[in-house]
Amino acid sequence: MASVRRWLFALLAGTGCAVGTTGGITVTEAYGFAPATASEAAVYLTLHNQGPGEDTLVRVSSPEAAGVMLHRSVTSGAMITMEHVDRLPLPVGEPVRMAPGALHLMLVDLAPVPQAGDSLSIILEFAQGASQTVRVPVIPYGDPPDPGGVPEVR
Amino acid sequence: MRIPTLLVAATTTCALIGATACRTSESTPEARGSVEAGLPAVVARNRLHGVLLGQPQPKPDFVLTTTEGTSFDFRRDTDGLLTLLFFGYTHCPDICPVHMSNIGRVLKGLPVEVTRKIRVVFVTTDPERDTPERLHGWLRGFHPDFIGLTGTPEAIQAAQVAAKLMPAVKEIVDSTAPANYFVAHAGQVLAFTSDGLSHIVYPFGIRQADWANDLPILVGGWPQ
Numbered sequence: 001m002a003s004v005r006r007w008l009f010a011l012l013a014g015t016g017c018a019v020g021t022t023g024g025i026t027v028t029e030a031y032g033f034a035p036a037t038a039s040e041a042a043v044y045l046t047l048h049n050q051g052p053g054e055d056t057l058v059r060v061s062s063p064e065a066a067g068v069m070l071h072r073s074v075t076s077g078a079m080i081t082m083e084h085v086d087r088l089p090l091p092v093g094e095p096v097r098m099a100p101g102a103l104h105l106m107l108v109d110l111a112p113v114p115q116a117g118d119s120l121s122i123i124l125e126f127a128q129g130a131s132q133t134v135r136v137p138v139i140p141y142g143d144p145p146d147p148g149g150v151p152e153v154r
Numbered sequence: 155m156r157i158p159t160l161l162v163a164a165t166t167t168c169a170l171i172g173a174t175a176c177r178t179s180e181s182t183p184e185a186r187g188s189v190e191a192g193l194p195a196v197v198a199r200n201r202l203h204g205v206l207l208g209q210p211q212p213k214p215d216f217v218l219t220t221t222e223g224t225s226f227d228f229r230r231d232t233d234g235l236l237t238l239l240f241f242g243y244t245h246c247p248d249i250c251p252v253h254m255s256n257i258g259r260v261l262k263g264l265p266v267e268v269t270r271k272i273r274v275v276f277v278t279t280d281p282e283r284d285t286p287e288r289l290h291g292w293l294r295g296f297h298p299d300f301i302g303l304t305g306t307p308e309a310i311q312a313a314q315v316a317a318k319l320m321p322a323v324k325e326i327v328d329s330t331a332p333a334n335y336f337v338a339h340a341g342q343v344l345a346f347t348s349d350g351l352s353h354i355v356y357p358f359g360i361r362q363a364d365w366a367n368d369l370p371i372l373v374g375g376w377p378q
Contacts, residue, residue, distance in 0.1 A: 005378075033247075033252075033255075035251075036244070036292050036296070037244060037288070037292055038249050039245060039293070040245055040247040041247060042247040042248050042251075069328070070197040071248070071327070073249060074246050075341060075358070076318060076338075077320065078319070078341065078342065079320055079322075079338050079339065079341070080249050080338065080339060080340070080341040080358065081325060081336070081338040082327055082338070083327070084327045084328060084334040088335065096211070099357075100248055100249070100252050101248065101249060101341075101358045101359060103249070104248050104249070106247045107247075108334065132233050137267065140255065140259075141214075141252055141254075141255035141256075141296075141364060142252065142255045142256050142259055143252075143256065143361045143362055149324045153243060
């Protein structure tokens with residue numbers, strides 16, 4: 001079943017049935033966790049650069065947050081530290097996946113504070129000049145959803 | 155289900171505690187099919203999904219303050235109970251809430267006979283921003299029975315050292331916004347069984363299914 005889902009996901013991602021596509025960049029597997037406080041929330045996306053040229057994610061914002069930062073949680077020894085990522089290179093044909101405990105978007109000072117079942121708008125700007133807005137479903141904090149298991153934005 | 159980060163974290167946990175005999179438990183088909191009562195200890199241990207420590211660690215001896223303002227003696231007040239201990243902070247968007255939500259959601263699905271023998275203790279590594287009110291509200295979002303502890307920076311640091319963890323450190327990632335600092339902290343949840351020892355830890359990457367598997371086994375005491 002899992003492999004069927006993965007195949008289906010690959011098919012959907014490949015045919016553009018995704019959260020958003022602009023230029024050569026397709027966004028899939030987008031979800032955010034319903035924040036426990038108004039001050040921080042985490043959002044995860046997978047970015048596919050289908051070419052023709054290299055591109056870079058250079059800026060992220062949201063009308064529902066005072067700021068959005070791209071961060072990477074890094075396990076170093078037994079410690080987990082945080083790195084700020086200024087620019088995220090998007091090589092052609094290599095999906096860049098965000099995931100809990102790794103690359104993620106941190107939203108700060110949210111208004112209104114989204115609940116599970118709501119959605120958030122994320123605006124992505126790329127070095128090649130394109131920008132796109134994706135609607136991201138908000139789910140309760142916990143395990144990351146299985147590939148293809150991200151709920152539809154209502 | 156088991157993911158690479160777990161293996162990485164397992165290695166790092168070993169490095170931290172200086173154990174050389176650390177290993178990750180494996181489930182065998184025979185073990186999964188066994189009846190829990192009367193299970194040989196080695197089979198019971200092999201059914202666990204957490205990361206076994208080569209050298210069990212004693213329960214740390216520290217006294218901190220609950221979000222209600224009462225004194226909490228970690229050893230005395232969790233004596234004989236399965237105790238999960240985690241050090242983190244409420245401004246953490248990615249690691250701490252995932253751990254706490256996963257534990258909270260699993261506890262809500264377990265019978266009360268199991269959950270009444272479990273305590274979950276979260277110690278803030280950011281006492282400067284985590285006021286008792288903020289910490290209390292944040293934890294209640296995950297489970298009403300979670301115990302939040304705070305104290306002076308020195309007392310919190312000493313508690314981490316007593317738990318054989320590298321103490322958390324403040325990190326200013328964005329120099330233009332120094333108030334929005336991070337706190338680098340240990341990523342694993344420590345589990346202490348009724349014998350007052352930690353034989354097993356839960357690095358980041360552990361999932362709800364892992365907790366749902368392990369907690370009912372551990373609540374009966376460490377399989378000897």
